[in-house]
Amino acid sequence: MEVRIAASPAHLSVVRAVAADLAMRADFTLDAISDLKMAVDEACSELISRSVPDGELVCRFAVESDQIHFSAESRTGSTQPPSRESFGWRVLTALTDAVNTWVVPGPDGAHVLRFDLLKKRADDVVGL
Amino acid sequence: MEVRIAASPAHLSVVRAVAADLAMRADFTLDAISDLKMAVDEACSELISRSVPDGELVCRFAVESDQIHFSAESRTGSTQPPSRESFGWRVLTALTDAVNTWVVPGPDGAHVLRFDLLKKRADDVVGL
Amino acid sequence: MPRQLPFRGREDSGLTVTENSSALPIEVVVDRPAEGVVVATVSGEVDMLTAPALRGVVMAELDECHVLVIDLSGVGFLGSAGLAVLVETSHEAQRRQVELRLVAGGRSVRRPLEITGLTEVLTTFPSRDDAVGAPG
């Protein structure tokens, strides 16, 4: 499924609500639900803070056999993805089973920043 | 904001979760939140049961000054909108401040069924 | 007394527990607090997806009792597919001379019943104890 919102912090809670609802119904452990919400929030917060003005944030959720695949993108002014030294990136890697971020060329010479993450039903995260 | 899901009953709960989150943050009364969830569920259930196989359901929410505007559509095989004599339609009119449904021509000679509804922040519904 | 249920059923010291075999966001637990009295305790959300499972359980129980209590206290959402199950169960109960009692505590159940006028037609109680203890 796909959720499209204005790239504004006011909409973070609705994306978290979607993540929580999907994970709950996919029988995720309570810790895994909490982690997915936080990871989704972290990726979307990064996208929102780097979005072009009046940009759109597109989130896709795919519930797979034992995991949820989340990807999100928005148009950005920079060709640089977020630093992998940042606190946010360390949080994302601690919370998820796999995470990636990169910039691709968008329409009209713009750049699109994308996050992709996998979260398994049962958490076995190790922390930072 | 826009939510796109496969037109399947398994996704109803996520659309309700989105409706509830938006209404809660827009400071809707508890009764109005409950009514909006039920109205959104009713409209989406109608769309899902009349959707073409493997169809997509597109839902749009707009939070306006004192109300939420919800519209949803999916491709359908019929040119007939749902009957205004049905129980479902009476529920919808009881739950909302305004509701409409109609069929428009879609791409490839298909038909698109659409629902449009308004729910105000404070409930003053009268029941069936 | 094995019955055909849409859920895996388990019998446990007189208690029939019906478990959720799929990932359906609904659970129905059936127990018999007294001779001829069946309580079906529903939790989760009753919508187009889950209403058929509820229907299956309560219809099967109608032959097993003269009082059927459907406890909806744990229901977070009750849509029109769920209301239709309650209306149909009520008709079927009348036909079989079974008394149907609903436990409708919270707003998420009371509100849909009120809006649709069903509180006039169905017999509701604020709690399970009130419903089970009501004079027959």
Next chain:
Amino acid sequence: MPRQLPFRGREDSGLTVTENSSALPIEVVVDRPAEGVVVATVSGEVDMLTAPALRGVVMAELDECHVLVIDLSGVGFLGSAGLAVLVETSHEAQRRQVELRLVAGGRSVRRPLEITGLTEVLTTFPSRDDAVGAPG
């Protein structure tokens, strides 16, 4: 003692209540259970949208006390923007010789603190009473 707060402040028989002026899904209530002790009780969700409001309130209180308790029991979500506020408040508290105590009850607060290793750095208590009553 009027202060600059991001929220409308109200003083009421010694109790400072900070109200939510916008529709932000966060609320912070400040009270003083004892001389020099300030408790900021946070409810709602602490994310990129609401963390600045929390930061404004707790930073303003740091000058008014020697023990600052931030009660997060009513917080349903704590994202990294919220964690950053706690870390910054902790540094600022150290600088001003204020003791910072967090109440971190439920999973939605404990989990982010644990995952990020912040339970090692910040002083947490299971309840408000434990936090207020702890030896200084």
